[in-house]
Amino acid sequence: MANMAQALRMALHYAEEKLGVTDIFGEDVGPPLGGVFTCTQGLRTTWNSPLDERGIIGMAMGIALAGGRPIAEIQFCDYIYNTVDLLKLAGNTCWASNGQWNLPMVVMTPVGSGIRGSIYHSHSFDASATHIPGWKIVMPSTPLDAYGLMLAACKEQNPVMFLIPKALMRIKGEEPIPGEPGEDKALSRLIDAPLGDRSQWKAQWPDTGEVGIDIGQAKVVREGRQVTVVSYGRTMPLCRSAAEVLAGEGVDAEVLDLRTLWPYDWATLKASIEKTGRVLFVNEDTEVTNFGEHLVRRTTDELFYQLLAPPKLLAGKFVPGIGLADTLETASVPQEHDVVQALRELATQAP
């Protein structure tokens, strides 16, 4: 089954053929490389940009202003920070013009740790992105969700920030994308660019279709009765396996994949938290002014009297970077054992 990079490639192909996407561009996005994570190999509308992140975001905004439908890639979210005022501008263009202008554009960027990327290839961007109103922000944790959310993003009338957890980029999915060949090697032969000379190579696209995933829908990944854990991106699979570990200890955890950070699916979160009375939010961005803190605040404000324990946040340590050494990275961002421990404590906490 497709991994996330392949799923995104198939979604981008669908989007440029059927959803009116006009330009997929960024540093090394076009041939021959097709993106440093291979997400843009074999596509028709890709091109290589100058090495200029502000120029990339500005170009996307200009294309969108003129009626095009761009998808811009920032090679690593670590390098998106010098574009923040342009991201703010993209987020406020509709509002500032009192509804006259809109920017149908997607910015996609790999985020987070997990590939031993050291200080400048391990950053998260969800805390910063959720400080910028006017955007829709998504972050899939499976290839199928990546595929579906990319299609949804390409139908949007508003700017969409598409955060790709790079640690999950090469993990194969468990649910097929409708139309993809059943056998892994067959898919690779169709859509992975060959090593060496690629000048004559053309992708053979499987006939994939719509999957009905919209922006703003969380997913119940595992049903449970005693404690809720809400996550997205790299830490999502850790929460799933932590729930299985705890099931062995007699703790029944419900696992939610938020998938869209903004505007998020409060109805699904609320229903789960009301059921279990206990909630743990998990992500790997630095924990001070973290998006999970907003979710904790909302939970406290709206569901206080239904809670059996204080809502908790497990997130990255508030340190300036993620160090290269394995010991430093694992000490900085949540690992499976951290989730197990936090969930266990929360599930058994009594006044």
Added chain:
Amino acid sequence: MARDAKKLEVVKAAKQGKKPAAAKPRRTSRPEAKVAQPAAVTAAPKPQPVSAFKPIITRSDELPLDRALLLRIHDTMVKARCLEERLIAMYKSGHGYFWIGGPGEEAFNVPLGLLIKKGEGPAFDYLHFHYRQSATFLALGEEPLGAIRQMKNTASDPYSGGRNFAGHFSKREWNLCPVSSPIEVQYAMAPGTAHVQKRFGGDGITIVTGGDAGTAEGDFASCLVWSSRPGQELPVLILVTNNRWGISTPYGQVQGVERLSDRGAAFGMRTKTIDGNDPISSYLELKEAFEYVRTERKPYLVEANVSRLFGHSSASGANLIKGEPDCLELFEEKLAAHGVLSRADAKALRARYVEEMAELARQAKEEPLPDGSTIWEHVYFGEGPPDPLPKG
């Protein structure tokens, strides 16, 4: 030589980038201190020594534009000046929180507006302006009431509904992209609209304007890089109005480049520095640049030397600054000397516009502010308020 024949010759010379033989400086007593150097056209890529630049026009006894156009330019310049003076008066009498605008740049901004191909979509020109371009907007045919309403931040402000500062226009029907406060971001977006236009075909171009100090931002360099990629050159008219100030910082203190237009030469683009205080020169120079960008589908960088007549903004008092050449005053002098428009008629026109703007301001003063509950509108295009937010 008959006036018309002379005019033809000058225009012809202008087309060829030559100096007309008979053209001589007419007045020597003009205040030259802040007036631009003569217009100069470069044939990029090779930067040329300053002395080799050939002016399109020089001062002449005759005016190289026809009377109707001269009068139209003058009329719009007066209208724009009266609008800005009214906005300043509104600020000073408590009918607005902040003023910023373009009095002193009319001689450049009006011809610019007259040369724009106005409309919606990539077949027409995309406009990425900054906050000193009311005169361009009026030259496009906009009514001044909108600017007055924006100054008063009324709900009826057609550009931002009371959300943004004076001079921060936006008009989608005319491809006028929202003017925003962060300096220079428009230069990062301009290649994007031009990219769509190049692919679309036709003769629509992108026009981007900003000040001299802002060219130090990386976005200006981005614009030069992205619009001059080999084989992918973009139809962008890159304009810089050089008033030799960034708020309180003089140009010479922070910019080592003698002429900002020279920065384009390294990118192989056509460049020139023009006299933005002279509407005739501005018109002809801009026309040549417009035609080049429209037909060649390649960038052109034009620097216009202009005045800043009322200082930076209301933050510096918005009072008339002495010693800056006033382009309107100079133009009226010229029109009178050439028998195009008498001093008395110019004065009467001004009086009419003064009264018209005062009346519009009286009207706007009665209009309501936007309701506080409207803050939730237009967060997203075509959608109601974002769902997860408490609305209270």
